[in-house]
Amino acid sequence: MLTKKERELYQRQMLMPSWGTEAQEKLCRSTVFIAGAGGLGSPVIAYLAAAGIGNLVICDSDTVVLSNLNRQIVHSFSTLGTPKVDSAARRLAETNPYVAIRAICTRITSRNMSSIIGAPDIIIDCLDNFQTRLIVNEYAVRHSLPLLHGGIEAMRGQISFFTPPDTPCLACILPGRMKRSGRKIPVVGATAGVIGSLQALEAIKFLTGIGSTLRNRMLFWDGQDMRFDTVAISRNPKCSVCGGK
Numbered sequence: 562m563l564t565k566k567e568r569e570l571y572q573r574q575m576l577m578p579s580w581g582t583e584a585q586e587k588l589c590r591s592t593v594f595i596a597g598a599g600g601l602g603s604p605v606i607a608y609l610a611a612a613g614i615g616n617l618v619i620c621d622s623d624t625v626v627l628s629n630l631n632r633q634i635v636h637s638f639s640t641l642g643t644p645k646v647d648s649a650a651r652r653l654a655e656t657n658p659y660v661a662i663r664a665i666c667t668r669i670t671s672r673n674m675s676s677i678i679g680a681p682d683i684i685i686d687c688l689d690n691f692q693t694r695l696i697v698n699e700y701a702v703r704h705s706l707p708l709l710h711g712g713i714e715a716m717r718g719q720i721s722f723f724t725p726p727d728t729p730c731l732a733c734i735l736p737g738r739m740k741r742s743g744r745k746i747p748v749v750g751a752t753a754g755v756i757g758s759l760q761a762l763e764a765i766k767f768l769t770g771i772g773s774t775l776r777n778r779m780l781f782w783d784g785q786d787m788r789f790d791t792v793a794i795s796r797n798p799k800c801s802v803c804g805g806k
């Protein structure tokens with residue numbers, strides 16, 4: 562049941578005819594697991610909190626450093642040196658005190674995944690490497706959890722939504738085994754803003770049931786030429802992760 566204050570807080574989104582009280586209450590009851598509190602995680606966390614997602618679980622092992630601040634907008638000079646999950650939680654408490662935040666400062670591995678993830682309605686991939694993405698993907702497939710993928714570099718990025726067996730999984734569309742490169746990926750802050758905002762919107766649509774999501778489609782954004790392209794993607798029947806499902 563929304564309070565008078567919450568109704569005022571969410572008034573502008575609830576004005577959408579398809580939204581109303583029912584969709585807002587769905588969001589307030591939802592739990593979202595956000596893997597990564599960096600460039601993509603920042604807009605995802607900020608917009609999901611502002612929209613009134615009831616429970617946000619944020620997982621990241623890093624601390625805030627100066628070179629994060631060109632794009633990781635939930636962090637600031639005042640939180641340099643503190644764990645990113647704590648920095649994000651501090652900011653969110655000011656954005657929306659009605660949101661419950663669970664901050665987990667650890668690196669995701671195949672061994673700890675089951676003990677940290679809980680029972681989210683959706684997992685959002687805001688990670689910066691494919692090795693961890695594949696660990697999260699495998700867990701999501703095994704436990705039938707929806708996974709919203711996002712990735713960025715320089716002035717481009719991509720996003721898709723995986724709910725196998727109705728869609729491919731992340732492993733279906735990756736060319737072979739990805740090696741850890743360790744290189745620092747160039748990123749303009751606004752790029753993280755574009756793709757992270759799209760991820761937040763896709764999550765909100767999925768949780769409320771409004772609109773259609775990027776299932777079986779991958780959206781590519783090229784900011785240098787300012788193009789959005791959406792391509793159809795399909796399952797790999799021989800996929801080692803979801804092929805047998």
Ligand SMILES: [Zn+2]
Pocket residue numbers: 729730731732733734797800801802803804
């Ligand atoms: Zn697959």
